[in-house]
Amino acid sequence: MPLAALRRAARETVSGLPREFWWLWTSTLVNRLGAFVATFMALYLTLGRGYSASFAGLVASLYGLGGVISSIGSGVMTDRLGRRPTLLVAQSSTAVSVAVLGFMRDPVAIAAVAFLVGMASNASRPAVQAMMADIVRPEDRVRAFSLNYWAINLGFAISSAAAGFIAEFSYLAGFLIEAGMTMVCAIVVFAKLPESRPTRIGKEAVEEVGLGTVLRDGRYMSVVGLSFLVALVFQQGSVGLPVAMGKAGFTPADYGMAIAVNGVLIVALQIPVTRVIQKRDPRRLLVFSSLLAGYGFGLTAFAGSVGIFALTVCVWTLAEIVNAPTQTGLVVRLSPVHGRGRYQGMYTMSWSVAGLVAPVMSGFVIDRLGAAWLWGLCAVVGTGAAAGYGALMRRLPAEGTATGPAMAVAEAEAGAA
Template sequence: MPVAALRRAVRESVSGLPREFWWLWTSTLVNRLGAFVATFMALYLTLGRGYSASYAGLVASLHGLGGVISSLVAGVMTDRLGRRPTLLIAQSSTAVSVALLGFMHDPVAIAAVAFLVGMASNASRPAVQAMMADIVRPEDRVRAFSLNYWAINLGFAVSAMGAGFIAKYSYLAGFLIEAAMTMACAIVVFVKLPESRPTRISKGSAEEVGLGTVLRDGRFMSVVGLSFLVAVIFQQGSVGLPVAMGRAGFTPADYGLAVAVNGFLIVALQLPVTRFIERRDPRQLLIVSSLLAGYGFGLTAFAGSVAVFALTVCVWTMAEIVNAPVQTGLVVRLSPTHGRGRYQGMYTLSWAVAALIAPLMSGLVIDRFGAKWLWGMCAVVGMVAAAGYALLMRRLPAQEKAGETARETTEVTAAKTDAATAEAGAEAAVNRV
């Protein structure tokens, strides 16, 4: 009976999604399975090349800076060129730049190519998220984003283990394997994924969307700001936590054991939790997940053993499982159909900037005030984010509270009206196409 129930749960989790989604999901999984470089970059530079930790940190910052820049550029490309061309450019550029990085020896060249890798590897995210929004029904989007997030974490868990094994024998092999697998993703996109960008019948059917439009959208930019706060909290799992545990006398193996709970729980619980939350109010879910994230890291101040550290990881991992798909779904709901790339690019920017700032912030706080201040700040930031979501959701119009369907129905109706007008020979409408 439990086996039958499990099969039914899995079937309900994966049923009803279009075939194009599964090819995109496969591309994501393969991409993350080959993500070796991000895992062992610091070890490669310090142990493999003999550079200092400061230089390794500089390279990591340049890699992050490349991601910050590409978030906006890729968002514009996604809307102008299309989802498929942007994915092809991003993934093929990532494959070439990662392979090139493996052959670099000069420190300036390594830093420059790492910056290019950061740009190329981050450029696919707005296109992937926009394409998922295009091809998946509004009522299935939270489930689709959850499945994609599950694939990311499953791939990362496997690649992290593989990276350690490969690094023992050849760092260059890791670079070349990642390049090959990323190129395989580009081939999957080229062969199996058609362009999904909505076709605009006339400019009157949808308002022109530029980066200025996104920046003037106060409600959406509020979401971006809140996303940044939550992202800074989550970044502490890979930034502040290892430093704090090391200062407290714990070994790298202790940190690895505690943080491994994060990946295990995501792989084990992402799908069942998604089935539980996908029909629930996203406002409440975002408020609760923000509080769980803040308090989860806040509880780290009281941890004195690996078991307690692992328990705190459980708390903020549950926040991550809930926040990731719901937040992405909210971004899609607030994005106009013909501006999804730019809106997703701005949302991705919030995470890229958090990845750039969090290491500097956590190091400064730990050095000057101690780790307990960092964890207390995380709890406060989580409460601020929760309050922000509560205020933001209160301001949402009633039609948007019903979900994305009403918005898209209106756009389709407008498009049909424009088409009818064009067929009737309305010269002004024709000239605006």
């Protein structure tokens, strides 16, 4: 592609987005650049502290459980207190709890603080996504969510590489660096991001947007359930794949080489692929990405070398690139303006629950039936999710509208105005 064309494509990708979005994007990138603890927690507990692998697994589960619980709570805070206060509380709490975790020595204290870190670190997600939906025009949201997802993966790729070097020097340094960088994110939010929560119009109508509203929204909760299925498949890249490769005689370095393709492709392709998909039918994109994810992992059953494993990673990574911004955009599209925090919290929870279920599922299937059954199950789950998206979204509402209880709230707000 000519240089002029590349420049034009880059300009079109980043143009038209408000300044507040870029400060939020910067906060996301800095946060992920400092995300060391989740990367080396298992090594820290087993090699650095001498605990068993079982204890490391327990701590990881508590960390994930904290994220499940905070997803709903932070969604409510986002709607009631505002996006900015929720972000400040979440990021400040993350910084403090991560720093404290680095000094814990007692196993009970480590487990308890890890649970708090999981709660705090996950609490900012509904607020970030709700704020992004507030400040970005509907036609630009898929592009904005894609850019944010790109920042997440770029930051994670860099922090993952740096984590190993930092761990060799000092595990405590990793905890303190993450705490410091997370506090920088809180400062950015405090100094540069104004509150974006839409003005409340019609008090009684706004009060109707509760968790019950979300739970009664059948179409939306079905989308959350389908999101859980897709997340369950994607989680196998970090929980099922390394176990299966290990049992097949491959080394951790082999797994590292195969999974590195995921981060490289996301950083390289997320933005150009988004330029292709942002104006396309989200139903078809979600059906396509679900099938691609399921059968991408399904192909792993036939992998016998690192190169083939890497090729299967390429397949399901493309599904991830398409699915992530499309799914997040759909969540906003189905959410009432004054209930975005709660709706985003429920969506975030689907991924957190998948993070808890996936390790148990993969371990059980691999131990009892073999890895080939796990990859076949991924294909079945992906197919089921694709069928579900196809059935649920035949009459997708127009941009800016909602359905079910959410639609009733929107109509009440309009009447109050």
